[in-house]
Amino acid sequence: MTEQASPDGLAEQLRAARQWAGITQEQLAGLSTVSVRAIRDLEQGRVRHPRRETLRLLAGAMRLSDARRAALELAVEGAEAGTVMREAYGAELAPPPQPLRRLVGRAEELRVLTGLLATEHERLLSVVGLAGVGKTRLAQEAALLLHGRDRTPVVWVDMNETEPPAAGPTGTRSPRSALTGWARSVALGGRGLDELASVIRGRATLLVLDGHDTGPHLTPPLLELLHVCERLKVLITTREPHRTPGNRMLPLGPLPVPDPEPGESPSGPEVPGASLTAGQPAVELMLSYVGHMRPDLMPGDSLVRTVARISRALDGVPRAMEAAASWLLLRSPAELLRIARTTPLDVVDDVTAADTGDAGGEGLAALLAAAVGRLDDGPAALLGDLSLLPDGWSADQAAAGLSATPAAVVRDVHALMLRGLVRRLPGEEEGAPRFGVLNLVRQLAAERAASLVPATALVST
Numbered sequence: 001m002t003e004q005a006s007p008d009g010l011a012e013q014l015r016a017a018r019q020w021a022g023i024t025q026e027q028l029a030g031l032s033t034v035s036v037r038a039i040r041d042l043e044q045g046r047v048r049h050p051r052r053e054t055l056r057l058l059a060g061a062m063r064l065s066d067a068r069r070a071a072l073e074l075a076v077e078g079a080e081a082g083t084v085m086r087e088a089y090g091a092e093l094a095p096p097p098q099p100l101r102r103l104v105g106r107a108e109e110l111r112v113l114t115g116l117l118a119t120e121h122e123r124l125l126s127v128v129g130l131a132g133v134g135k136t137r138l139a140q141e142a143a144l145l146l147h148g149r150d151r152t153p154v155v156w157v158d159m160n161e162t163e164p165p166a167a168g169p170t171g172t173r174s175p176r177s178a179l180t181g182w183a184r185s186v187a188l189g190g191r192g193l194d195e196l197a198s199v200i201r202g203r204a205t206l207l208v209l210d211g212h213d214t215g216p217h218l219t220p221p222l223l224e225l226l227h228v229c230e231r232l233k234v235l236i237t238t239r240e241p242h243r244t245p246g247n248r249m250l251p252l253g254p255l256p257v258p259d260p261e262p263g264e265s266p267s268g269p270e271v272p273g274a275s276l277t278a279g280q281p282a283v284e285l286m287l288s289y290v291g292h293m294r295p296d297l298m299p300g301d302s303l304v305r306t307v308a309r310i311s312r313a314l315d316g317v318p319r320a321m322e323a324a325a326s327w328l329l330l331r332s333p334a335e336l337l338r339i340a341r342t343t344p345l346d347v348v349d350d351v352t353a354a355d356t357g358d359a360g361g362e363g364l365a366a367l368l369a370a371a372v373g374r375l376d377d378g379p380a381a382l383l384g385d386l387s388l389l390p391d392g393w394s395a396d397q398a399a400a401g402l403s404a405t406p407a408a409v410v411r412d413v414h415a416l417m418l419r420g421l422v423r424r425l426p427g428e429e430e431g432a433p434r435f436g437v438l439n440l441v442r443q444l445a446a447e448r449a450a451s452l453v454p455a456t457a458l459v460s461t
Contacts (some may be wrong), residue, residue, distance in 0.1 A: 012046040013072050014189065018043075021062040022252070032061035050076060070175040078405030080425035089199050093175055094153035096143035096208070104288075104318075105281020106134065106371025113142045117206065117233060120357060122248050124218075125235040129252035130420030130438070131367035132348075135237035136210050138252060141210055142235070152204050157183045159211040160362075177207045183207055189219035198226045212236045218244045223415060239371060241418050253423050253436070255282040259309050282316035283308045289325035290333075297333070306333040313340035314348070317439045319364050326350040344440050353414040371419060372444040377452055380414045383421060383437065384449020386413075392425060398435075407422045421445070 012445065018028055025043070027038040034057050041047050042054075055076070059069040070093060082384055103110065114445035116122045128330070143154045157180045187209050191355070207225075223244070227234055227356070236242060256278050286307050292298060297303055314320040324347040327336055329400040339347050349363040385402050392436045395403075400408040413435065421441050425434040437445060 004440040010050070010362075012078055013045050014039075015043050015097075017059075017062050017064055017068060017072065025063070025182070026063055027185050028058065032057040034058055035375055036063075036383070047363065048076075048141045049203050049310070078413060080163070081276075089153065089203065090370050092154070093258070094155050094179060094205070096140060096147055096154040096156050098329070099137060099140045099144070101137075102138060104285045109138055109252060110141055110145075113138065115144050116248060116250075117142060117146055117235070118456070123233050124236075124244065124246050125234070125248045125250060126238055126242050127250050127252050128241050128418055128420075129240055130254070130371060132364050133420055134254055134318050135252055135255055137318075139208055139210060139235055139237050143206055147205055150204070152206055153182050153200075154206045154208060157187065157210065159184065159187065159209055159213070177331075183209075184443075186225055187219060188214065189221055193225055195223045195229075196272060197225055198224075200229045200232055202229070202231055205229065205345070207234045209234065209236045211238070212242075213239050216240065216243045217378045217421045218242060220249075239367075239419065251418055253417075253420060255285065255318065256280060256426070257282045257312040257316040260312070265425050272379055279309075280308070282311040282321070285313040285318060286321045286325065289322050290328060294328045297328075303333060306337050310337050313337065313439055314344055315377075315440050317348075317364075317440065320348040320440060323348050323350040323364060341439075341442075345443070348440065368441055369444055371421065372441055372448050376407075380445075380448045381452055382409065382412045383416055383441075384452075386422065386435075387414075387437045387442040387445040387449075389437075392434045393436070394434055395434065396430040424426075 018025070021028075023031070025036055025039045031040055032039075034054055038047075038054065039058070040049060055067075055072055058070060066071065068130055113125070113127070116125055129135050142410075143156065146152045147154050182196040182199075185192040186196060222234070226234060249452060254408070273274040283304070285300060287304065290303075290307055291299070310324060311321055314324055324336060324340060327339075327347050327350075329351060331339070336347065345365045345368070348365050350367070372380065372383070382402070382404075384400060389398065389401070395410045395413055396406055398404075398413070402409070413422060416448070417424070417435075420438070422435050424434055
């Protein structure tokens, strides 16, 4: 597969590289044995097809990294991307994206995920969970550890982005965009298998498909890539379980939240703040969001208590808590708590999206509604019934109360948990596991279940 690029891109790349190295054209000529005239012609865009050996001499003289060297060669008109990438491929060329924030409250999940990635037998893994729960951030941390510890190349593909252009604004092509373009195409069932396989070959590699929500089964080209590249591992983040054989699913639930306080009411008893935050990642994260948005609020016991209750009302979902904190520009903490308890979907999209009326179809409220809407009728009806129960029910209790068989309830509760709509509550060692429906989806679940009633009544008649 040949991609076209402008010779002006090569000229700019070479000039930028030389200036980065801090040397003149004459000095570069002396270090590389390439003539000053040839270097001048290259930097002025007069040469369309320089010899690869010339570029290698220049790159070596400027001590360019593998990624910069590959970018320079890809800027040549008619350069074969596959050939360039095979020679330059490595950890420096394929790093994971750097996270902007530290990971909070996911130590055990990270330990499990990195442990599985380190084994030889697990080659296809998917982190499954509700939108906004932190799947991408967990995958980033695991990829960073693998990349830093073992120097494993990480091909990271954001499946929610449109395919990047083959060339940038100056006509140059990015080596990383070539890799991600092939990988995205293969994941979607398109072309790129031969090119990507020829680059990876027998090299240990982690391919991350972030937000791969296109269907329950992986495409044949992606499965073929796993077969051909025997040291390749694929990590998927998704809202829906992938049912491909050999896929190891890791359900990711919300962050742990504090237990309800005894006799808690909207005013609430005076409970020391420390007792609410100790060992509670959701409260710690929510407090950081509040501190960034409203540094004028003093983190005393009263504020901590309110923040803890907000985090519980929002189920410890990081994206929901961050969006809710943005509303503190307009609301007091007490007002925000009241809304989070009564109509939580009103605060799970940030203020900017609400002001503009444009969530781009990707606001958390819309994503939660879509998650409930994708359920089959059986699990949807069960979720609606379970949303009416107070938290702390067991599968047997739910089956008895709903006049359903325990096996059917357990099956559907399992499906709901994989999608993050139902969570397991702490205290399992004291008896049977206890569960609860997320506050964020209770109203959505009730509305979906109500929409099933007319169809059921029609069948019965």
